[in-house]
Amino acid sequence: MHAGLALRAFKLMAAAPLGGCLVEFGVYKGDGLCMMAHLCRQYLGDPQPLYGFDSFAGMPRSDIPLSSGLGVDWAEGTFADTSVEAVQQRLTAKRIQATLVKGVFGSLLPLREYGIETVRFVHIDADIYEGYRDALHLLTPHVQVGTVLLFDESMPPTDHRRQGIREHGKRAVYEWEQTTGFNLHLIRFHETAVLCVLVDESYLERYARTIVPLKRDTVMDIVVDRVQLTLRERERARLRRIRNFLRGIRRVIRRRSTNAP
Numbered sequence: 001m002h003a004g005l006a007l008r009a010f011k012l013m014a015a016a017p018l019g020g021c022l023v024e025f026g027v028y029k030g031d032g033l034c035m036m037a038h039l040c041r042q043y044l045g046d047p048q049p050l051y052g053f054d055s056f057a058g059m060p061r062s063d064i065p066l067s068s069g070l071g072v073d074w075a076e077g078t079f080a081d082t083s084v085e086a087v088q089q090r091l092t093a094k095r096i097q098a099t100l101v102k103g104v105f106g107s108l109l110p111l112r113e114y115g116i117e118t119v120r121f122v123h124i125d126a127d128i129y130e131g132y133r134d135a136l137h138l139l140t141p142h143v144q145v146g147t148v149l150l151f152d153e154s155m156p157p158t159d160h161r162r163q164g165i166r167e168h169g170k171r172a173v174y175e176w177e178q179t180t181g182f183n184l185h186l187i188r189f190h191e192t193a194v195l196c197v198l199v200d201e202s203y204l205e206r207y208a209r210t211i212v213p214l215k216r217d218t219v220m221d222i223v224v225d226r227v228q229l230t231l232r233e234r235e236r237a238r239l240r241r242i243r244n245f246l247r248g249i250r251r252v253i254r255r256r257s258t259n260a261p
């Protein structure tokens, strides 16, 4: 979960109150839930009902091709080194109360069956298309104007090697907006993660003064962006040097073997 976007989400929720629970689709080891609980205490006061949904058995298969590095990072079975029990233990140790539900999103019951009425905040970090599609489908009856949504993979990345990401979260969110007619107002994005809020005209009229500053860069944002970009450029240059070095060795070996008697 991107910390800067999560912080903005909670600032918005504090300024524009809406009852309901906080939900995460794609929990893995619980980092996102811990951050949500922490921000909740800091910005919303009393603990709010917190839910986490995951297969807790790794990524399901995707029918959308996983191009380039995604084929490794998001392959079926990745993120399987976790369990409901381990996450529950971790949360209990931090005195975080959360309901964890195990299952592939497409086979879950309607969210009402788990005690969910209104969803105030949702973080979707399911990586692949099907996870987003099925999570959004489950959420449809539970979101309303004022629901804040944070999607981890909903913006085409600048990294050319990871362009395939756009076929996943972005596509599912776009289809969801088309079928439901929801008006998702973009607050801010960072790399592939997108923060938005479900709005209508009167919500925007009422909370524009809160939303507009949340769109701006803080000094910290500018510094972090700059550092990340520099590190990425350095890493690319290092990889280029290694690649050229290996090519050189391959050329020498080839030359030697053709010159050999």
Ligand SMILES: C[S@@+](CC[C@H](N)C(=O)[O-])C[C@H]1O[C@@H](n2cnc3c(N)ncnc32)[C@H](O)[C@@H]1O
Pocket: 001, 025, 026, 027, 028, 029, 030, 031, 032, 033, 053, 054, 055, 056, 057, 058, 059, 060, 079, 103, 104, 105, 106, 125, 126, 127, 128, 130, 131, 132, 134
């Ligand atoms: C990148 S990890 C989540 C990381 C987590 N949000 C964090 O902050 O550390 C993606 C998770 O989504 C889960 N997932 C993806 N698609 C799913 C689906 N269709 N049903 C259930 N779980 C799914 C995987 O099991 C995996 O644990």
